[in-house]
Amino acid sequence: MAQGFPKGSLPEGQSTHRPPLLDNVPFDYWKNRISTFLRGQDSRMWHMLTHQYHTPTKEINGIKIEKPFDEWTALERELDELNARACNTLHCALPQDDYMKISMLNSAKEIWDKLVITYEGTNEVRDAHINRLVHEYELFRMSPSESISDMYTRFMKIINTLHSLGRIYKNQDLVYKILRCLSKEWDAKVTAISEAKDLSTYPLDQLLGSLISHEQVIAQRDKLDGSSKKEKEKGKTIALQVDDNDEPSSSSSNEDSDEVAKLSRRLGSLLRKKNQRYKKSKNYKFQTKKFPTGEGIICYHCKKPGHIRGDCPDLIDSKKKEMDVERKSD
Incomplete structure (x- = not known):
């Protein structure tokens, strides 16, 4: 007896003497299981599901009548017993609703054909x-x-x-x-x-x-490749981490120099592009047209071309005069 189940309550799958129950399972799945179960009990029982069984008869004056049981041969009794065992197995494997559909049938083949038509339909x-x-x-x-x-x-x-x-x-x-x-x-x-x-x-x-x-x-x-890849990435991360108290190595200094050189070249390129855009602008064309000498610079103090406000002679002279006046007053 299987452990964990009370006496007389073995569920399906715990005993080789219980046929598989046709209950909430696909019919093709149950069909294969019940055929295997019948062959395991007696290979001739499966034969009874595929060949129609008829009660033994005898002929009197050209009329067939059912043969009395005491006149049955040993083979006829054996076939009747196999048919009864096959019918009983199918009855035990069916739930109540399905049993009511086949309860009036007397041969295993009739029961089997009824179930096949019910669940698989007609030939079409x-x-x-x-x-x-x-x-x-x-x-x-x-x-x-x-x-x-x-x-x-x-x-x-x-x-x-x-x-x-x-x-x-x-x-x-x-x-x-x-x-x-x-x-x-x-x-x-x-x-x-x-x-x-x-x-x-x-x-x-x-x-x-x-x-x-x-x-x-x-x-x-793939698992090993993933682990090695993670280890490499971890090693790269550790190598890039530099302690604040450590001095930079020669290789890191060279890398910094290279970065500075790259930034300088990029800045020079940007300035050249900006100068080119300015020369194409309207303001540049206006100034070069007004001052053909090419100076293109106007002082904000005296409004004369050729110098900026900080280098304006008039402004410098006025500042010198103010300073002389202050010295005399002192």
């Missing part, structure tokens, strides 16, 4: 479902940043559903499809596998293992 509905899944299979691609395991899970969900509906793909087709659906980052690995393996006989499980192994190697390499 099933064919439409198959066509939709085939379309998904043909357009299947690996999503960006998706792991191999997640991609394979999505892929096998489509394949298993198609298998339950009777559409079966060969291993070779699945291998080719997986290799075609991988993203561009896997082109090198796909080429290596295609050249080294015979894809017509290469098992799908081995392909999955090879892809997962390669994915783990790439993840480990």
Whole structure:
């Protein structure tokens, strides 16, 4: 008995003697599980779901009537027992609503066909479902940043559903499809596998293992590269930090000199550009036109060209006169 559960209350999955319950699970998922369960109990029970069972009869005067039980042969009794066991297993696997739909049926095949029609529909509905899944299979691609395991899970969900509906793909087709659906980052690995393996006989499980192994190697390499990159950046940051009490090294002095030289050249270039723009301006043209000597400078004190206010002779003379007057007064 499983630990943690009271006696007589083993949940599904804790006992090999309890059939999988068709309760809030996809029918194709339950269909595969119940078929495996029936084969595990007795392989002939699954045969009863695919072949119609009829009660033994005998013919009297050209009329078929049901044979009395005491006249049954050993084989007929065995077949009846297998049919009853298969019916009982299906009854135990169904919730109440589904049980009410098949409670009047007497053969396992009739019960099975009723469930298939209920959940999968008629042949037309099933064919439409198959066509939709085939379309998904043909357009299947690996999503960006998706792991191999997640991609394979999505892929096998489509394949298993198609298998339950009777559409079966060969291993070779699945291998080719997986290799075609991988993203561009896997082109090198796909080429290596295609050249080294015979894809017509290469098992799908081995392909999955090879892809997962390669994915783990790439993840480990990226992790190491990321760590080394962080260490380099950290080293650069430490190298650029200079203590306030430390004297600058010769290399740092040379770098400072280079920076000063660059700034000087840039400042000179800016001044030249500014002078060129001034020569193109209207003010410069007006001054050069008014003063053909090319001086272009007007004193703000005497309004005469050729000098500025600080060098104006009239202003200098007036200042000297004022100073002489002050000396005489003293």
